[in-house]
Amino acid sequence: MVRSLLFADNENYSFITCWRRLNPLQTPELTERFFEAFESLFFRGPALGCVSEVQNATIVSNYLVDAFLKFVKITGKYEEAISVLSRLAKIDSDVLAITARVMLQNNDEVKAVQVMGNGILANPRDYNLLELQADYCAGKGKLDWSLDCAIRAVNSAPAEFLPWARLVKIYTKMGNYEQALLTLNSCPMSTAKEIDLTKIPQPQSVLFPLPTDGVLKEIWNDDKPESVTSYDQSLLKLPAPTLKSTFAKAYELLTEIVSHIGWDALLKYRSNVFVMEEEYRKEKRVVRNNSIGTLKSANGILAKPEEAKEKQPTEEEEESLKLKEEEEADKMKTKRLCERWLDNLFMVLYEDLRVYTVWRAEYVHYQSQQMEYKKHSLDWEALGMVAWRLRHEDEAADAFNHAIEQRFSNRVMWKLLEYYEHKGDNANILDAVVKLFAWNHRWYNEFSPKLITALRNLVAAEGATKIASKIEAKYAPDSIVELMDSALKDLTTFKAIGTDS
Structure with missing residues (x-):
């Protein structure tokens, strides 16, 4: 059932042309069985794994919960779903994040806000609720509230990608593109994990006779x-x-930023916050040349003092040069190294x-x-x-x-x-x-x-x-x-x- 709900529309299944995808939701009795199975197997959900954007499967973030949310959306059985989740929430309060999500799907915003608020009061470090609340506040135009929730979500789960991604979106909506780029650069990345595809060997030949009905x-x-x-x-x-x-x-996230400001402005913001390769090489050359000049002076290699005297800059020029070097050094200190993947x-x-x-x-x-x-x-x-x-x-x-x-x-x-x-x-x-x-x-x-x-x-x-x-x-x-x-x-x-x- 989970595989049918999650992967029936997935492009990664497009190469599998040797099975028939049947409708698993044909009668109301089957929906009742699904709710019963979900409730009894809920705490074993992490064993199914999770989407690749989630670092580790939890009882809130796993394929079973994803299938449950899609199942409720398809069938419209919101009251039954909330009833099941209410019983599970008595065992573990983390379930409140799923309850709030189902209520938002059903456009029951008042109750959803109450659930999110009560859940965060009970557990201020519940990053699922914080991230959901950040998304909700952003949708209502309350970007300052949303930013606060998103920052707290990141602090609660710094190793998870989704809270960081939410924070990038909020900075982008606020027009703080430099901070959006810095946040994007800090996102914890994970290598692509293979989706739970059934290992069916490709047949040597297939035959799909044209059905006699449903013809267009x-x-x-x-x-x-x-x-x-x-x-x-x-x-x-x-x-x-x-x-x-x-x-x-x-x-x-990067295309969302460039859609707001354009390529040229993106490059400008990029150079403001990240150390570019040319800047890094230039800084290394300056430091190296200064070191060599100091060594030469110390070792008395300048054989003709009178020539050196002619080439020496004035005190004002030396002071101006030193100030410029200090400014460049300060700028380099405030910038970050751009991650290779970014x-x-x-x-x-x-x-x-x-x-x-x-x-x-x-x-x-x-x-x-x-x-x-x-x-x-x-x-x-x-x-x-x-x-x-x-x-x-x-x-x-x-x-x-x-x-x-x-x-x-x-x-x-x-x-x-x-x-x-x-x-x-x-x-x-x-x-x-x-x-x-x-x-x-x-x-x-x-x-x-x-x-x-x-x-x-x-x-x-x-x-x-x-x-x-x-x-x-x-x-x-x-x-x-x-x-x-x-x-x-x-x-x-x-x-x-x-x-x-």
Whole structure:
């Protein structure tokens, strides 16, 4: 159950094409069994491990808790979840951090704030609650309160990455970019750990017959083949997509900073807080030359005193030179050495910015000349991913739409779904959900937490009857209508908001 909830939508599973992903949540009875199992096995949760951003699995941070939170979000069983957590909190007060998180998922903010406050009063060094409270205060615009909570969270768990990352975000929102860079440089990094992938050997051959239901011709029928030699292979070799674990999260923090201030300002702040290689070498040369000059004078190597006398600077020049050297030395003392991994992330960011800048310049030029700007669908996808990483969402969506027009890609459609959800564009959200349901059904993937959540939100906003009517009006007589009706019935079974309309 945990593996189904956490990894059904995970890209790391995309290479495993030899199993069928079944829906583990088909009846209300199964949800009751999940709650019973979660409560009985809760304190054994750390044995399952945790995400790579967490240093050590705890009873609050592990795969079992992550699956529980996703399960509650999918089913909407918030009251039952809080009841289970209340019983567990009597045994260990650390559970209050999970309780507050579930309450926030359910938009029950008043009770969540009370739980966070009581929990921190009972244990002032509970970094999970402090980090959650910092996130909540930042979302409400109380950055000074958020900063205080984040600093306390870092002091409570200095070896954990997530509290440091939260502190970087808060400094970025406050416009204190130098402190954000210094904090990012101090983040405890961990090497990428392999996600809990099932060790299934790749089959020699696979056969996936087309299902007879859930057909959406524009997704299943690829009648527009493209030449595999026409795309720009350099775009597929950019280093950013290869980042894993905390390094990928740190890169997201760095791109958030550069999205606020730009590359030039980022370099300026970087030189203000970090010792650059040229500065370090220059300082070493000055110290070395001063040492050599002192030694020569002491040993009487200056053979011609009269020549040396002519070259000696005046007292004012000597004083000015000494003051400059002292100022440089003081600046060097206040700066820190940039970690090698962060220095590497600056280079990764430069590559993304270079590709993005060239692409946008070309695109504007072609538009000004009223010429068609042609790219391979893989190029559009790669350029969209670059823009997405750099937080240029509108430009990314434009590139993704160009890619989809040429050839359907579920990876691109997932990004477009995320974009439409951010914009609150319900019409396009529904279109993306239907297409991804069809794609998943084509490859025998019958369970997707992300799609269930997206469909649940649509039903809550517009009602199940209206959503069903829209699907039928646009996609009938394709059999995808029957597949979507089945998905809507599942929401009705779990009494989702909007299904009683």
